[in-house]
Amino acid sequence: MHRTSKPTRKCYSCLLNLGDRCWMYDCPHDQWHDRRKCPGFGNREFYSQFRAWLETPRRKSGRERRREVFLSTRHTEEHYNSVLPGWAR
């Protein structure tokens, strides 16, 4: 069976739907399979845990740190001179 971490169509309005994955379950499809409703859908306890998790300070991932450096260095004359010497005359 095709297993993916991507939420299903039925997850559309769920708070735990992070777009490319579910915050609670590894395979959202399995949660809906053979059930009328996912146990996490509209679950107040899970939603309160998720809100608490959102408020905790998180360590930045490598991708986020690289993006910050990239955004801080681009569009500066110093940066372009280091990449393309003689760019600014």
Ligand code: SF4
């Ligand atoms: S908790 Fe259930 S309904 Fe919500 S995103 Fe995850 S799988 Fe979908």
